Structures are given as structure tokens and as C-alpha cells.
Amino acid sequence: MFPTPLERTSRTWQIGYQSLLPVAVIAWLLPLLAVAMFSIKPSSDFTGGDYWSWPSRFAGFENYGRVFMDSPMPRYILNSFMITIPTVIGAVALSCMTGFALGIYKFRLNLFVFFLFIAGNFVPFQILMIPVRDLTINAGLYNTKLGLVLFHIAFQTGFCTLFMRNFIRALPFELIEAARVEGITEFQIFWHIVLPLMKPAIAALSVLVFTFIWNDYFWAVVLTQGPQAQPVTAGITSFNAQFGVAYHMLSAGSIVAALPPVLMFFLMQRHFIAGLTLGAVK
Amino acid sequence: MTGVTLNNVTKKYGDIQVIHGIDLEIEDGEFCVFVGPSGCGKSTLLRMVAGLEETTKGQINIGKRDVTRMDPAERGVSMVFQTYALYPHMTVKENMGFGLKMNGHPKAEIEAKVAEASRILKLDDYLKRKPAALSGGQRQRVSIGRAIVRGPEVFLFDEPLSNLDAELRVEMRVEIARLHKEIGATMIYVTHDQVEAMTLADKIVVLRAGRIEQVGAPLDLYRDPDNKFVAGFIGSPSMNFLTGIVDKGAVRIDALERTIDVDIALPADGTTVSVGIRPEQCTLTRQGRLTVDLSEALGGVSYTHIVVPSGEKIIVEERGIDRMREGDAVTLGFDAGDVMLFDAASGTRLR
Amino acid sequence: MTGVTLNNVTKKYGDIQVIHGIDLEIEDGEFCVFVGPSGCGKSTLLRMVAGLEETTKGQINIGKRDVTRMDPAERGVSMVFQTYALYPHMTVKENMGFGLKMNGHPKAEIEAKVAEASRILKLDDYLKRKPAALSGGQRQRVSIGRAIVRGPEVFLFDEPLSNLDAELRVEMRVEIARLHKEIGATMIYVTHDQVEAMTLADKIVVLRAGRIEQVGAPLDLYRDPDNKFVAGFIGSPSMNFLTGIVDKGAVRIDALERTIDVDIALPADGTTVSVGIRPEQCTLTRQGRLTVDLSEALGGVSYTHIVVPSGEKIIVEERGIDRMREGDAVTLGFDAGDVMLFDAASGTRLR
Amino acid sequence: MADTSANARHYGWFHRNRQTVTPWLFLLPGILFFSTYVVYPIIESISLSFYKWDGLGEATYVGTENYEKLVNDRAFTVSLINNVKWLLLYLLAIPAGLFIALFLNQTVRGIRIYKSLFFFPFVISQVVVGLVFTWFYDPKFGLLNGILGAVGLGQINVLGDPALATYGIIAAGLWPQTAYCMILYLTGLNAVDPEQIEAARLDGAKGRRMLWYIIVPQLKPATFIAFVVTIIGALRSFDLISIMTNGGPFGSTRVLSFYMFEKALSEYGFRMGYGAAIAVVLFVIMLFFIAYFLWSMYQDEKGR
Amino acid sequence: EGLSGELRIFSDMSNPAPRAVMEGMVERFGAMHPDLDIELTVIDREAYKTQIRNFLTADAPDVANWYAANRMGPYVNAGLFEDVSDLWAEPDFANLASTKGAMTIDGKQWGVPYTYYQWGIYYRQDIFEELGLTVPTTFDEELANCEKIVASGRACYTIGSKFLWTAGGWFDYMNMRTNGYDFHMALARGEVEWTDDRVRATFANWRKLIDMGGFIEDHQTYSWQEALPFMINGEATAYLMGNFSVPHFRDGGLSDDQLGFYQFPAITEGVAMAEDAPTDTFHIPSNAKNKEAAREFLRFVVSAENQTMINAGDALGQLPVNAASSVDDDKFLEAGFAMLSNDSPGGVAQFFDRDFSAEMASAGMEGLQEFMVYPDNLDDILERLEAVRQDIAQ
Numbered sequence A: 001m002f003p004t005p006l007e008r009t010s011r012t013w014q015i016g017y018q019s020l021l022p023v024a025v026i027a028w029l030l031p032l033l034a035v036a037m038f039s040i041k042p043s044s045d046f047t048g049g050d051y052w053s054w055p056s057r058f059a060g061f062e063n064y065g066r067v068f069m070d071s072p073m074p075r076y077i078l079n080s081f082m083i084t085i086p087t088v089i090g091a092v093a094l095s096c097m098t099g100f101a102l103g104i105y106k107f108r109l110n111l112f113v114f115f116l117f118i119a120g121n122f123v124p125f126q127i128l129m130i131p132v133r134d135l136t137i138n139a140g141l142y143n144t145k146l147g148l149v150l151f152h153i154a155f156q157t158g159f160c161t162l163f164m165r166n167f168i169r170a171l172p173f174e175l176i177e178a179a180r181v182e183g184i185t186e187f188q189i190f191w192h193i194v195l196p197l198m199k200p201a202i203a204a205l206s207v208l209v210f211t212f213i214w215n216d217y218f219w220a221v222v223l224t225q226g227p228q229a230q231p232v233t234a235g236i237t238s239f240n241a242q243f244g245v246a247y248h249m250l251s252a253g254s255i256v257a258a259l260p261p262v263l264m265f266f267l268m269q270r271h272f273i274a275g276l277t278l279g280a281v282k
Numbered sequence B, C: 001m002t003g004v005t006l007n008n009v010t011k012k013y014g015d016i017q018v019i020h021g022i023d024l025e026i027e028d029g030e031f032c033v034f035v036g037p038s039g040c041g042k043s044t045l046l047r048m049v050a051g052l053e054e055t056t057k058g059q060i061n062i063g064k065r066d067v068t069r070m071d072p073a074e075r076g077v078s079m080v081f082q083t084y085a086l087y088p089h090m091t092v093k094e095n096m097g098f099g100l101k102m103n104g105h106p107k108a109e110i111e112a113k114v115a116e117a118s119r120i121l122k123l124d125d126y127l128k129r130k131p132a133a134l135s136g137g138q139r140q141r142v143s144i145g146r147a148i149v150r151g152p153e154v155f156l157f158d159e160p161l162s163n164l165d166a167e168l169r170v171e172m173r174v175e176i177a178r179l180h181k182e183i184g185a186t187m188i189y190v191t192h193d194q195v196e197a198m199t200l201a202d203k204i205v206v207l208r209a210g211r212i213e214q215v216g217a218p219l220d221l222y223r224d225p226d227n228k229f230v231a232g233f234i235g236s237p238s239m240n241f242l243t244g245i246v247d248k249g250a251v252r253i254d255a256l257e258r259t260i261d262v263d264i265a266l267p268a269d270g271t272t273v274s275v276g277i278r279p280e281q282c283t284l285t286r287q288g289r290l291t292v293d294l295s296e297a298l299g300g301v302s303y304t305h306i307v308v309p310s311g312e313k314i315i316v317e318e319r320g321i322d323r324m325r326e327g328d329a330v331t332l333g334f335d336a337g338d339v340m341l342f343d344a345a346s347g348t349r350l351r
Numbered sequence D: 001m002a003d004t005s006a007n008a009r010h011y012g013w014f015h016r017n018r019q020t021v022t023p024w025l026f027l028l029p030g031i032l033f034f035s036t037y038v039v040y041p042i043i044e045s046i047s048l049s050f051y052k053w054d055g056l057g058e059a060t061y062v063g064t065e066n067y068e069k070l071v072n073d074r075a076f077t078v079s080l081i082n083n084v085k086w087l088l089l090y091l092l093a094i095p096a097g098l099f100i101a102l103f104l105n106q107t108v109r110g111i112r113i114y115k116s117l118f119f120f121p122f123v124i125s126q127v128v129v130g131l132v133f134t135w136f137y138d139p140k141f142g143l144l145n146g147i148l149g150a151v152g153l154g155q156i157n158v159l160g161d162p163a164l165a166t167y168g169i170i171a172a173g174l175w176p177q178t179a180y181c182m183i184l185y186l187t188g189l190n191a192v193d194p195e196q197i198e199a200a201r202l203d204g205a206k207g208r209r210m211l212w213y214i215i216v217p218q219l220k221p222a223t224f225i226a227f228v229v230t231i232i233g234a235l236r237s238f239d240l241i242s243i244m245t246n247g248g249p250f251g252s253t254r255v256l257s258f259y260m261f262e263k264a265l266s267e268y269g270f271r272m273g274y275g276a277a278i279a280v281v282l283f284v285i286m287l288f289f290i291a292y293f294l295w296s297m298y299q300d301e302k303g304r
Numbered sequence E: 001e002g003l004s005g006e007l008r009i010f011s012d013m014s015n016p017a018p019r020a021v022m023e024g025m026v027e028r029f030g031a032m033h034p035d036l037d038i039e040l041t042v043i044d045r046e047a048y049k050t051q052i053r054n055f056l057t058a059d060a061p062d063v064a065n066w067y068a069a070n071r072m073g074p075y076v077n078a079g080l081f082e083d084v085s086d087l088w089a090e091p092d093f094a095n096l097a098s099t100k101g102a103m104t105i106d107g108k109q110w111g112v113p114y115t116y117y118q119w120g121i122y123y124r125q126d127i128f129e130e131l132g133l134t135v136p137t138t139f140d141e142e143l144a145n146c147e148k149i150v151a152s153g154r155a156c157y158t159i160g161s162k163f164l165w166t167a168g169g170w171f172d173y174m175n176m177r178t179n180g181y182d183f184h185m186a187l188a189r190g191e192v193e194w195t196d197d198r199v200r201a202t203f204a205n206w207r208k209l210i211d212m213g214g215f216i217e218d219h220q221t222y223s224w225q226e227a228l229p230f231m232i233n234g235e236a237t238a239y240l241m242g243n244f245s246v247p248h249f250r251d252g253g254l255s256d257d258q259l260g261f262y263q264f265p266a267i268t269e270g271v272a273m274a275e276d277a278p279t280d281t282f283h284i285p286s287n288a289k290n291k292e293a294a295r296e297f298l299r300f301v302v303s304a305e306n307q308t309m310i311n312a313g314d315a316l317g318q319l320p321v322n323a324a325s326s327v328d329d330d331k332f333l334e335a336g337f338a339m340l341s342n343d344s345p346g347g348v349a350q351f352f353d354r355d356f357s358a359e360m361a362s363a364g365m366e367g368l369q370e371f372m373v374y375p376d377n378l379d380d381i382l383e384r385l386e387a388v389r390q391d392i393a394q
């Protein structure tokens, strides 16, 4: 292991390291901690120009309460879920199929199609903006969650295919051959053999796509408007407009908006990290 | 049950030809082993029989059926892979029954067949486990069980034991031999392990660079190889080769300053031939012009390495109590009747 | 050049003790091989000598220097790993010269030493290649070259050949033996391969569960093992063991219905002992109460498996022209003088 | 025997060609989606860049006029320069991530929690990161000025100063990006062969030299990925700019992606063709990196 | 006859007070037409500006908010707004005459106004008193006041120019006061060069305030709301703003005793005073489905009674567009009403980003913001703006 494992180092460095860790974390997360503190300060602290002192009293309940009761935030969060979850399902399903096709079969255009997906994944999405917007408008899907979901599924397919294909590639090909010798059809192979084996990849990818989509702002702005379809990332800007300079409210709102992916990360940490590395590194 | 016939079978990957028109007849119920150096095409040939690789040219028959263009599933073969290829998400039982289930066999029938296979392979205790919870040997047994369950006409094995450690390998080898005896199906077995080939085969097919060098029963190949390649390949340690020159109806071995008489038709005088003699048929006596380079004592047997003046290396198997040590001066002896002669250029056996 | 001395060396991982106070003296220039079953602590002990594992208790000397707490780089040892541990991003030449470079040796000196090592190991053609472009054997050679270049007092090898295939293993084994002869440094070598241990070692150390079972020259261990464990571990195929009962100053082997006289002090009548006899010291004669279970013919030798009535398995090495076949009725014979007796409980040799 | 009948059994076309047809069946929905939403729009955008169109009425073909205008468009130049700044400075995330990864690559109690906390910024939406940093930089009550004040340094208005604003935003972007690189390196470090480190220890390599000669070369795959994702992240930067400065002050923090959005879809933007032309320029820049990535993937695939 | 079906309304009245007004209107209109199913969507005011283009083409509501004058030009030209000249022909609409011009393009009317409001300077009366200042009527007085305020450690004006348009307000006033309404509108139409000396004169005047430290620092990082606390906390004494800001001041804790209003003072003698009074409007998209109900809603919006109600001080706090309605009893409304009716002989402008074409407005406001931070860059800025003007003129 590099650097030298701690237990092999001098006693002073061990203690130094152990005490450095929390300091480093606090410094690293300082901006975030500040926001967290803002979010539990009462508004009177701010009007008094007193931004940095300890909250004069704990106002977390009323601040967060207002976020949920007095603002469209719950609606936006709901939208985010209604956009994110179908996208995750759709993108993962599509890429299981494309990944299977590209990972298992040898055909002339295999690499070409695969590279097409990868290239698409890296395209600056601004170049898609105008046509996709027109497309969505013409399909009558402008300002609908469905419009956003369909686009996200399509765009994520590039990345997901890369991920799934590499994962399937790493499965022992003998499994497929064994099945073929046993007279199992290609669809059965996909359904009964490959799919169950892809569970870890599916889990990792789902978590990953979840955060990607949840955090999307650009397309939310381009393809939706207003609380009936917009996700929370875009919603937070109107939330800002509503609460103007009420920093305690804005902080609470930001924290609420950031919470689901953070929770997701903590609950699914292993999958998440597996996803990041698996997807990228083969 | 049926044998397998290959008829001028050829395989090309793009422009590269890896199997060059192989003709081979494997009898019903025979245990046939393909051996040969790495990359010689053993696996490719086996996979062509299985239908996992397309046959470029030629014809493969299983029994009387021409299966050349058939799907693997229709050929009536089962295959056992080196890596076991067990479905990791299924239990042992499900693994064995999966093929039947997918092909719509009734449940009771599957149960019965799995039970039978599991009995043969003593897997009853493990039926509920997943492959991950099994040792390498057990996994390989399951994978054989999966092959048995389908009741194929032909079993195909591709180096099934090479992922096992030495001890288990011996055990499983014995088990496969027993299995063959019990179910009597035709089996084709790829390996590069000498011992497996010698002990399991009814018939060994020695391949080199996509061509058959020789086909025969194990001891026939050992005792009567057709060419230098087979002679050197079969037997461990390998046969020693020395350069000899035909001289007045006898063969002169300059390295040993010895001329041996042989009772076969020799080529013209002055022709160079290769003289082969097995390590176990050599003897060493003290004193002489040769020096022991290295002696490896394994207990019951020692392998003594000698480099002759012409640069060729000779290994002698010694078993007696008095064994040579490094640096000893020795004389190499052997019975002229044990010697095999090969054409120096083509390697063909002279007989 | 210098030997290595271990003095009550002990290793604990947390509360688990894996090395139990080992005392060992390895002479200057000696080739010492550690063998033992998997997990017995061979690698741990070797790595403690290298300084890669801390020594919990005891002292390790290299020559006269106490190196117990020294940095690996300062001990004057080089190590060759099972997985080669070559730096994949450096060429062969860079790999070999890296240690010297790190220690600030001048360029010309590095060049010269690398050239010398490459000559010894015949690596000249590959100096510019990266490890990925080498075969397994070549990689292991480079890794040995890297060890040589640093000119260490002690070479350490941890199963250096076990990732190679059978053929290469033989070749490299011979090469290592030659290397030892050529540079004459002290070498400590870990393996679980019988043949390697027997052929390479000046001194074999048999370990079991973190303790030394026996130390000695290879043939001494083969011929005169201290206990049943060493007797069973050294020699291939393994020694056969049968249960015997001391009966009126002789040993009765019920399975064979034979009583043998031995000229050692036997324990009290009725005591159970373990009777050991090597496969190569057994003979089979036709007719008898035993049945051949399986015979594996390898050419020059056959291994014949027999199960005696008490359930013990016996393997007999046959070499003659007339060999037993499966199902043959046979009688097992051996010379009473070849038999070794062991205490049934502790396994200690009775002599 | 029954053998002949087996031969005569007639299979359908699909059955005979299933190895060829199946992959395409599986690919069909993916390709359909992908071409509709990715491939076709790229072509459409490129063609649109030769038109003048306000997004409402009829488009008129203007040839390369949009591109010609770009050459003299100061805002475009500024965006391009800013993009370069992003590209270069964003790469700092790679060494920074490596540094943190090395710091955290220990096995002490609770290290998993620390690793997670360090990774935290990456999971948070860039919108929230943008807000957080906007407040961090706020000249009035921002934490940054608070800290600067506490150590006796003067006040700065990072986001209000055109000379600093872009760097301020990049710093905000580096925060999550560094976290990302850190995780990549942590897993990379996990995969470094311990035997090689031991071999290097025997060879006398220590500390920085061990890092440079042994560890860093072995982290090459992780570095490659970190490089790719960082470049992509830099070129796609939009959210942060939009949230933190909205391109200002007076357009000094624009980058191509933001500028094109502004030109095409923002409050005062009605120039779809012009926006498309900007996007095409961005696309061309990205194409170099895509080509590089695909090329290295291809080398890998060939090697299999 | 009862209206039925669905009426979809998109509104940008997203700040709390206007939002309540809008919701109130919908409620009352709904009560009048019980069979009508009204769906109101309130969109963030800033976001709305970019989104209107999408929903007008894609997902048109029946009624949508927007702005008068040049700002509605693109949609009118693209045929996305319904011609509602028929409404304006109705007798009741005679009362809307004052805003008819702003709603007219090509001789037709394309929507109805629902409110307009004065711009001017809101100031801290209490601080003025404390410093002994009087309300200025000329620029010199303004400068003199400002000097004293700056000397007291305050800024004269707060402003948050992050979203640029606030700077536009300043330019409107500086230019209209320096060069007059007609010149300003000519500039807006692109008929005058930005490098013109008269434009430079405007900037020269403006610069006086900047150089003396009249504006708060770092205004380019604030939105207009974020700039409010400066005045509320007394760090700045005045705010050039539209009347919609009054509720914010009051919410911030300023009482009517503390908060005052005055007209932007004269600069060039003899130039008639002109004011910014942006008109906010309702339109019927051409793609609307329920145009009948939409027309009825528009009639309802401009009705005298509704106008009184929604523009009241406790509601929008702005000026009614219907001459028959009454202005609420609110000191700022009255001041504004008086100013626009009597003291604005020069004319009424809509606002920088409504009078100038979109492209010019965007480039222009950016330049204005830059000028406010780096006045030395003026030449460069003007050349740039001139280039844009010429580009548009092509």
C-alpha cells in the first residue's frame, strides 16, 4: 500500500494524522457547513447583519418547515423523482440491451456502433440544445416530464452502454457458449444468464445515473418551465426569487435540494464508487 | 450412441488458416484425447465439433448426421470448459437442470436426471449451494454433471483440469476415467498434460500447427512414434536426441564415439539422422569422457543432465543407489535396440 | 557474502501467532528451500528476512549484522516474487537498473551491471521491451536479473516458478540452479513443489503451522524423515501408510495379513503404529487377495492404485514390462528393511 | 435411423440467422433513441449554423456568415479564452485529487466516513455548489472575506471582478471535480500491485521517489479517466456560470457553452443560427478529445 | 352566457405580492364563471423571459403575461400573439387610451395592459433629515446631497446590477434628462450612433456620481433584491427603482416615515422631463385554445373595478391603466400618479430593455454595467455598442 501504512510510521505522525483528518474534512466542507448553519439560523440573525455568529436559537424546524409548507419545493422534489426514476429505469434497461448486443456478439459494425455511443456521450450537449428543444416542442412534449425523461434516457444511453458493454465484456464468455451448447436461445441467455449476472452493474449504474439526472440543470432549463414539470435544480432558482435575500430559507432550500443524491450516495456508497470506476476504467 | 467423424475439416480466421484439413475417426464410446503444444489448434478443433466455431471447409459427422452447419444445441454434444462456466447465480441443481428447463422438459424428468447425475458425481450434498461456495474440484464436477444431464452422444472437454491444483487434478482425472467407464459415451478431451493424456485416452491425437502428427493408443505412441515430434512430445522427461551419421549400414554417433547397428533400412551413407533414446533407457557408468552437468535427485529417481561435446543435452533417469553427482566423469550407455532413428530434416521415423 | 541466522523469530498478526520462535542457521552460499503446506508461514518467514514484514520477536542476522529492525533496502537482500512484480511501465533495462538508480549509482556502473546480468540470463534481445511484451519465463528471468543487478548478499525467492507452465518450470529450475552455482550467493527459496525443493536445495526446511518440522539435505529428508509429516510430504507419489499393530516384537499389518520384523525398539505390544512404505519400494506379484483399482500408464512407469481391505489406498510404482491392469488380482510385496514406522498419535518416527 | 430426419428439419429464417439478427434487435431501441436525440440533432445543429433564424419565423440561409461574425465577436473571443482557462485550470483537479487520495489512503478507524465526506461535493448538484460558493465569495458576508479579514488581508469581490470571476467559478468547479478525481485515484491506489511496492522498497525507493517512479505510472488508467472526465467537465461548464454570475460581470465569465445558450435561448437571444455556430465550434474542440479517447479505446480493443 | 372549458394562464408574477394578486384575480374571475376550469401557472419572472418563446410555439396557454412596446415586437411579428383590436374597439376600452400606443404595432393592438408603474428615486427620509438634506430637483443639488451622504460613510444609491437591467434604468434617466425623450427614443430605434457626443455627455454626467462613490460597491454581484438591504440597513440612502419595490422596502421594515420618493432631478436645463413607466400586459397567444374565455379574462383584467383592486397599495401597489379606476390612497402611488399625469411632459418611456431591440438591449446593458464598474472603459464600450447597432441595422 502506498503511502506507507500508518501503523508503520512514527507515533507522532500517527497522532498528527489522526488529528489532521477531522480538520481537513472540516476545511474541505467549510462552504457546505456554512450553508448548513445558515439554514438553522432564524431570520432575525440576518436582518441584524449577524451572519457568522452561532445561531441565536435553533430555527431549523421553522425554516425547513417553511420550505415544505410555503414553497413549491415539495412539488419540485416530486418532479425530480418523477423525472429521475423513469430515466434511470429506461436508461439502464436500454443499455442492458445495447451492452448485451455489443458485448456478446461479434459483427462487423460492432466497434463502430460502440464508438458512436461513446462519442455521443462526450458530445458537448449544447450542440444538441436547439434541435432537441425543437424536437420536444414539435412532439408536444415541451414542459412535460416525459419530454425530459425521453431525452435523458437517450443521452444517458451513450454512457450507460459504455459501462454495460465493458461489464458484459468482462463476464466469462464460456457462460454464453455453455448455454448455447445447451440449446438455450439468445433471448433466454440474455434474460436468464446475462441479466442476473449484471445485477451489480445495474445497481452501480442506477445510482450513478440517479445522481446525474437529479443534478441536471441545463436540460431542465431548456426543456421545462414552471413547477408542474421542472425538477428541483431548476426549481431552486425560482425558490430563490421567492425568498429573495432570506439566506436562511435559501440555505434550507439548497440543503433540501441536495439531500436526495447525498442520501443515495450514503446508502449505496459501495455501488456508487464501483460505478464510477467500473464505468470509466474498464 | 455414436462416433464422430471429421472429414477434411479446415478452419480459417480471416486469411490465417489454423486447422489444415483434418481427417479423423472417433469410434462410438471411445475416449479420444487431443494433445499438442499451445496454439496448435486443439481448442479450435474441439469447438468446431461443438459448433461454437464455424467450420470453414470440410464436414463433421456425429453418428450419421452431418452436423457441420448445425447449431451447437442440435448436435447432441455437451461441453465441459476449463473455467467450469457454471452460472454463478444458480444453485448446483439449477445449473444442472437449466438446459433441460429452457428446452421445456417436464419438471419430473429434470429432477430425475439431475438426481442421477448428482449420484454419479457424488454431488448430493451440494445441490443447494451456489458455485461460489464450492471448491474447484467440486465445481468441475458440477460442470461435468451439467454435461451428463443432457444425455449427449458426445462429451467434449477443453482442459477441464488445468485450473485445479496438482492433488485435485489427480483425483478428478481418476474420476473422469471412471465416468467414462460408467456411461460409456464418446468423449473428446483436450489437454496439454502428458499424464492425463496417457492415462485417460483410448486414442491420442497429437496435433501440431493445425495438422495431425499421429493418432494412436497411448503406449503405441510412446513405444512407436511416427516422427521425432511425437517421440519428443510423448514421454517425460522427453526423449533425448543425438545427431548420428549413417556409416556403412550402421549409425555413427560422434558425440558418444559409438556406432550402433540397427536392423532397419538405412538411408545412404553419410546421411545425417537423429538418434532418439529415452532417459529411462539410458544408463550411466562411472569413468568416461562425459561430465555430469547437474543432477536432480527426487528421491526414488534422479535426473542427471549431461551435455555431450556436440552441445546436445541428454537427460538420464537414474534409480539405483549409486547415482552420479555433478562433475562426475561418466559414460553413457544404452541398448542399441531401444534406439529410434528419425530423418534429420523431416523428422520422420526411419523403420 | 554472508549467511543468515534466525534466532527465536516470532511473528504475530494481532493476536494470531503465525511463526512460533524459529531458530535457523543458513550458511554462507547455501541454497536453502522452505517447503510446507499452504498457510504454514513460508512466505511470512521469507518476508521477515526481507524486512517486508516486521519481526514481532527474535533476531535476524545477515552475516554479523543484526538486521531485525532495518529497512528492506539496507539489508543487502534481493527478492524475486511469484508474480514477478516487474514495473510494467519500465523497459526490461530500466527495471533491472531501477534499484541502483534509486541508490544513486552512476550511470556507467548501472549500464555495466545490467549488461552483466542480462548476459547471464540471456536477456540481451529484450532489454528495450516492456514486461507486457515478454513471456512468463522471460518475465521471471527479468525479475531474477533485477535481483542480481543489485549484487545482494542474500537472494530471496517466493515461489518464483509457480506461475509458469510445466515445461518452462523445468527450464527455469535448471537455470536457477546454474545461477546459484555461478554467483554463489546465499539463497532462500520458498516453494511447494516437491521437485524444485529436492533438486535445488542444499538444505530443506520443512515447515508446518509456523514451526520447523525438520531441516536437512534433500535426500536425507527422503531417506530418513523425522516424522510422518515429513515422510509424507517429501517424495512423489507420497509414501503409503498402513496401520500396523505391535505384536510380539514385530509389527502386524492386518490389511496385508503380514507381520514384519523390524530391528528397532518397538513400543509395547498392542500399540498401533503407522507403517510407511514408498511406492517405488513396493512390488506387485500376480495372484493374491488385493485387486487393482486403476492403473495409470505413463510410458516408462505406471502407477497402480490398490485399495486394501482396511480402506487405505496404496500406490505402487511399476516399471517392468509386465504391468498390472485394472481388476487384476495381486499381492503387495516390499522389503521389511524399507519400511518406516511412526507413532500413530504423534507421528514421530520410531527408530 | 432418425438422423436424416434431423437434417431435413426445416428451420425458419430467423432461427438460421439468429446470431446475426439478435444483436440488432437488442440494439434497435437504443439506436433509435440515440439517433433521434443525439445523432440527428448534431447534424441538425451543424446545418442550422448556416442559417439565420430567430427561432420563431422562417430560417434564411446565410452561408458561413455566422462563422465570419464569430471571428470579430469580442464576446466569442472572451468565451474562447475562458474556455481555455477552464480547460487548463480544471486539470488542477487531477493532482489535487491525487494528493487527497494519497492523504486518505490509510486504514485507520472511520476512514471510510472520511472518504465519503471528502467525496461529498461531487454528489451535490452544481446548482447548489454554485449557490454555496456564491455566498462563500459574497463580498458582504461571505466566508472568504471573513477569513481574509481575520488574517488581516483586504476584502475582495471575487465574482464582481472581471479579472477574478472566472477563476472564482473554476475554483468552485474544482471542488466537486477534485472529489471525483480523488475517488478515481483511491480506487486506482487500491489496484496498485502491493508486490511492486515491496519490490520498490527493496530497491530503495521511498516517499516522493516511490510516488513518482512507481505509483504514478501505475495510476495511469485512473489518470486517463480523470483527464477525460475533467476535460469534459471543463467544456460542459454551464450550471456554475449560470448560477454564480450569469455570465457577468459584463460577460467576462462567459464560456462557449454559456454564450451559445445566451445567444440562442436566453431572454435577449434570438439568434439560433449564431448559437448553433458557437456550439459547432465547441463541438470541434471537443472532437479532438473524443478522437483521442476513442483512439486509446481502440488501441485497447485491438490488444485484446 | 357562461364560459366553459379550460382556461390556461401563464404568469410571470412570481414575487409574493404580485403572485397573490394574480391568484386573487383568477379566483374572482373563476367565481364569475363557475363552469370555467382555470389553470394558473406562475413562472419565475426571470425564467419566464426565456421560456415564453418556447411555450408560445409549443404549449401555448390561453393567456400570457408580457411587456408592452418593442418587447412584444418579435412575437407580434412572428404571429404568435393574437390581434385583439376588436377588444380595443369596445367602448369600455376607451378608458385605456393612455396606454394604447404602447400596445399598438402596425396599427393593431396585440394585448391589454394591466398595470404600469412609475420609476423614480426611493430614498431614506430619516437619513436625509439626519443629514439635513432636502429633496433635490436639479442634478447639482443631487450631487451636493450625494457628497454629504458619502461623507457620512454611506453610499448615495444602492443598486444590484447582476442581472443588468437596473443599470438600464439609470441610463434611461441619465440620457432622458441629459438629451431628452426624443433623443433617447431615437437611440433606442438605432438612429443615433452610440459614439455620438450627446451620448458621451450622458455618460459624463453619470460618471460624476460614480466617481464620487455614489453607488454601493460590488453591485455587479447582487440581484436587485440583494441590493435592498443596503438601503434598509442604512448603508445607502436611495434606490432608483420601479414602484414594485415599495412592498419590499416595507417588508424589510421601513415605515412610510422612513421611506420617501422623488422624481429623478433635471440635468440639462430646458429638457422636458420624461419618465420610465413600464407597462405590464396580458396577451392571447395565437395558438390559444380557448380564445373566447381569454378575451373575457382580458376584459375582466382591465375593468375599472379590477384595476382599482389589483393596483391598490396592499396589492400590486402600482398604477391602474383604466382611467375610470381610482388610485389607492398610498403616498407612493399618488406621487407616481401625479408625476406621470402632470410632471412628465417629455413623454413616457417603457424601459431600456423594452424600448431597445433585444440584441441591443442585451449588449447595451452589459456595457452599462461595465461602465458602472470601470468608467474608464467608456470609449471601448461605446465602440462595441456602436458595432452592435450597425450590425443590427444591416
Ligand SMILES: Nc1ncnc2c1ncn2[C@@H]1O[C@H](COP(=O)(O)OP(=O)(O)OP(=O)(O)O)[C@@H](O)[C@H]1O
Pocket (backbone or CB within 6 Å): B013, B016, B018, B036, B037, B038, B039, B040, B041, B042, B043, B044, B045, B192
Ligand atoms: N479468434 C481468433 N482469430 C484469429 N486466430 C485465432 C483465433 N482464435 C484462435 N486463433 C489462433 O488459432 C490457433 C489455435 O488456437 P487454439 O486456441 O485452438 O490453440 P490450443 O491448441 O487450444 O492452445 P492452448 O493449449 O494454448 O489452449 C492459435 O494460433 C491461435 O492464435
Ligand SMILES: Nc1ncnc2c1ncn2[C@@H]1O[C@H](COP(=O)(O)OP(=O)(O)OP(=O)(O)O)[C@@H](O)[C@H]1O
Pocket (backbone or CB within 6 Å): C013, C016, C018, C036, C037, C038, C039, C040, C041, C042, C043, C044, C045, C192
Ligand atoms: N496480514 C495478515 N494478517 C493475518 N494473518 C496473516 C496475514 N498474512 C498471513 N497471515 C496468516 O499467516 C499464515 C502464514 O501465511 P503465509 O502466507 O506465510 O503462508 P505460506 O506458507 O506462504 O502459504 P502459501 O503456500 O499458500 O503461500 C497463514 O495462516 C495466513 O493466514
Ligand SMILES: [Mg+2]
Pocket (backbone or CB within 6 Å): B042, B043, B044
Ligand atoms: Mg486451448
Ligand SMILES: [Mg+2]
Pocket (backbone or CB within 6 Å): C042, C043, C044
Ligand atoms: Mg506464500
